Structures are given as C-alpha cells and as structure tokens.
Amino acid sequence: MENITKQLISTAKAMVAGFKGLVAIDESVATLNKRFELAGIPQTEAYRRAYREVLITTPGIGDYINGAILFDETVHQQTLSGVPFLEALKKAGVIPGIKLDEGTEDLAGFPKEKVTKGLDNLQERLTTYAALGLKFAKWRGVILIDGELPSQACIVSNTHALARYAAACQRAGIVPIVEPEVIMDGNHTIERCAQVTEKVLRSLFEELYLLKVELGGLILKPNMILPGKDAPEKADAALVAKLTVNCLRNAVPATVAGIAFLSGGQDPETASQNLNAINAAYKEVLPWPVTYSFSRALHQPALEIWKGKTENVKAAQDSFIKLAKANHEARKGEFKL
Numbered sequence: 074m075e076n077i078t079k080q081l082i083s084t085a086k087a088m089v090a091g092f093k094g095l096v097a098i099d100e101s102v103a104t105l106n107k108r109f110e111l112a113g114i115p116q117t118e119a120y121r122r123a124y125r126e127v128l129i130t131t132p133g134i135g136d137y138i139n140g141a142i143l144f145d146e147t148v149h150q151q152t153l154s155g156v157p158f159l160e161a162l163k164k165a166g167v168i169p170g171i172k173l174d175e176g177t178e179d180l181a182g183f184p185k186e187k188v189t190k191g192l193d194n195l196q197e198r199l200t201t202y203a204a205l206g207l208k209f210a211k212w213r214g215v216i217l218i219d220g221e222l223p224s225q226a227c228i229v230s231n232t233h234a235l236a237r238y239a240a241a242c243q244r245a246g247i248v249p250i251v252e253p254e255v256i257m258d259g260n261h262t263i264e265r266c267a268q269v270t271e272k273v274l275r276s277l278f279e280e281l282y283l284l285k286v287e288l289g290g291l292i293l294k295p296n297m298i299l300p301g302k303d304a305p306e307k308a309d310a311a312l313v314a315k316l317t318v319n320c321l322r323n324a325v326p327a328t329v330a331g332i333a334f335l336s337g338g339q340d341p342e343t344a345s346q347n348l349n350a351i352n353a354a355y356k357e358v359l360p361w362p363v364t365y366s367f368s369r370a371l372h373q374p375a376l377e378i379w380k381g382k383t384e385n386v387k388a389a390q391d392s393f394i395k396l397a398k399a400n401h402e403a404r405k406g407e408f409k410l
C-alpha cells in the first residue's frame with residue numbers, strides 16, 4: 074500500500090477514535106453573522122475571532138473532540154495572547170480540518186434545487202492548506218425534499234461534486250469528510266427521508282467508486298433519518314435509530330473509516346438521544362464507528378450564553394464541554410438525560 078494511503082487511513086481512524094467525535098466550527102462569515110445577529114452580537118471579524126477562541130480554548134476539549142472543522146478566516150487567526158489557532162488546537166490534541174466548499178448556487182434548470190460550488194482551484198487550495206498542517210477537509214452538498222424533489226439531476230450533480238472533491242483531497246494527503254445533507258426543512262415523513270437518503274448515499278458511493286476514492290481514508294457525514302421539521306408525525310429515538318441504521322447498512326460500504334453525523338437543526342438533547350439510541354441498540358451490527366460532527370447541537374447554546382461578553386466566556390465554555398461530553402457518552406451508547 075502506498076504511503077499516502079496509509080497516512081489517509083491513519084488520519085481518518087484518528088478522527089473517530091476513542092469514542093470521540095468532531096466539532097464543526099466552520100460556519101461561513103454569512104452564517105455566523107446571521108447567528109450573531111439573532112443573539113445580539115456585533116457582526117465583525119473581531120467578534121468572530123473571539124467566538125472561535127471561546128470554543129478552541131475550552132479546557133478539556135481534547136477529551137471529547139478529535140478534530141475541529143474550521144473556516145478559512147479562522148485558520149489565519151490567533152488567540153488574544155498571540156497563539157495561532159492551529160497551534161492551540163494541536164496542543165489540545167485536536168486535529169484541525171478545513172471547510173473547502175464555497176456554499177451553494179442554483180442548479181440551472183431545476184428550480185429550488187442547489188449544487189455546491191468550490192471545485193475551481195481546489196487543487197491549489199488543497200496544496201496551501203496541506204502546507205499549513207490541515208489534515209482533513211469538509212464539503213457539503215444540500216438535498217431538499219419537496220413533493221417529487223429531489224430530482225435525479227440534483228442528486229447526481231451533488232454526489233459527483235462530492236466525489237471530485239474527495240478524490241482531490243486524497244491526492245493532496247487530506248482526508249475528505251463527505252457531507253451529503255438531506256435537509257430537515259419540509260413536512261415529509263420519516264420514511265420519505267429514509268428513501269431519499271438511501272438513494273443519495275447509493276449515488277454517492279457509485280461516484281466515489283468511479284473516481285477511485287479510498288474509502289478507508291474517508292469520513293461520511295450524513296443526516297440522521299428524521300421526519301421533516303414541519304411533519305405532523307414526530308419520531309422517537311428508537312425509530313430514528315432503527316431507520317438510520319437500516320439506511321446506512323444498506324448503502325454505506327463497511328470499509329468507510331467512520332460515520333460522523335451532522336445535527337441538522339435538531340436541538341442538542343434530541344441529537345444526543347438519537348446518537349445514543351443508534352449506538353446503544355445497534356453497536357453489534359455497525360461496521361464503522363458512528364459518532365458526531367455537530368455544529369449547532371454542540372455549541373449553539375454556548376454562543377447564546379457568550380453573547381460577545383468576556384464575563385460570559387467561562388459559562389459558554391462550560392456549556393460547550395458539557396454537550397461534548399454528552400455526545401461522547403452517546404457515542405458509547407451510555408448517554409442519560
């Protein structure tokens with residue numbers, strides 16, 4: 074086996090080892106500003122830097138978090154005392170990664186549907202980030218359920234882009250996190266989410282196969298199988314776990330290094346309960362480590378506690394580490410409310 078492949082496999086394993094998971098702190102400037110606005114925090118570079126510092130310097134972060142996905146702005150920032158964030162993370166035992174997609178645009182000819190941007194100059198950007206010491210990357214495709222949607226065109230456009238990105242990452246020695254997110258918006262049933270997600274994942278692995286992507290050096294970041302957020306019928310954790318495990322077992326090869334869910338708008342408690350139900354009831358039949366790569370379900374409460382004020386930093390960090398620990402328990406199937 075080539076050295077680069079060995080290195081990819083070893084990094085991917087490290088990202089999901091020890092019953093720990095990942096934290097997504099890779100919100101784009103626009104997304105983070107939107108969250109700041111809702112919480113009454115000024116939308117400036119200084120405040121974005123300060124918020125990232127709150128999370129990155131949380132004492133004990135490495136006990137529950139193996140890797141942090143960063144946004145480009147954060148990669149070049151440092152703590153107030155002058156320690157580059159990349160160094161602070163490494164010191165805490167957290168592997169730094171980078172969001173490589175550049176958001177979405179309309180899929181021409183398919184109203185309401187999106188395709189992800191960022192394939193242009195990808196190889197150059199990968200070389201730059203690899204030289205900075207980033208070990209993994211993330212790319213998100215967005216799939217909307219609405220009546221007959223998603224179209225096959227939307228599924229293939231997004232899974233093809235994910236595979237192109239993943240192949241480019243591996244050539245640069247960077248582990249790709251592939252995130253085909255079937256979003257929760259809408260009133261569809263949980264069964265419809267299961268059907269669409271399985272179709273998307275099958276298309277994704279077909280594209281990854283075509284582009285010769287090494288699955289042992291890749292992390293899948295899927296949605297859990299959930300009803301639409303406006304669906305009249307809700308689902309308990311036992312049903313979410315059953316349909317999620319069924320879907321993943323049907324569509325994801327056992328050689329994939331790990332599965333790390335997005336939270337997708339679930340509140341922190343629900344996300345942890347669902348992850349817990351998956352690991353508690355199905356650990357014997359899961360061929361991959363199944364863990365977390367949440368943004369909102371790990372640190373949205375911290376943002377709302379912090380509010381941009383120095384005197385709230387400790388309480389915000391306490392909230393973040395508490396949720397990180399809760400998800401570590403859920404990863405083991407030992408989470409209790």
Ligand code: 13P
Nearest residue numbers: 097335336337367368369
């Ligand atoms: P959420 O956990 O808030 O869905 O975010 C995960 C993510 O990385 C979105 O791309």
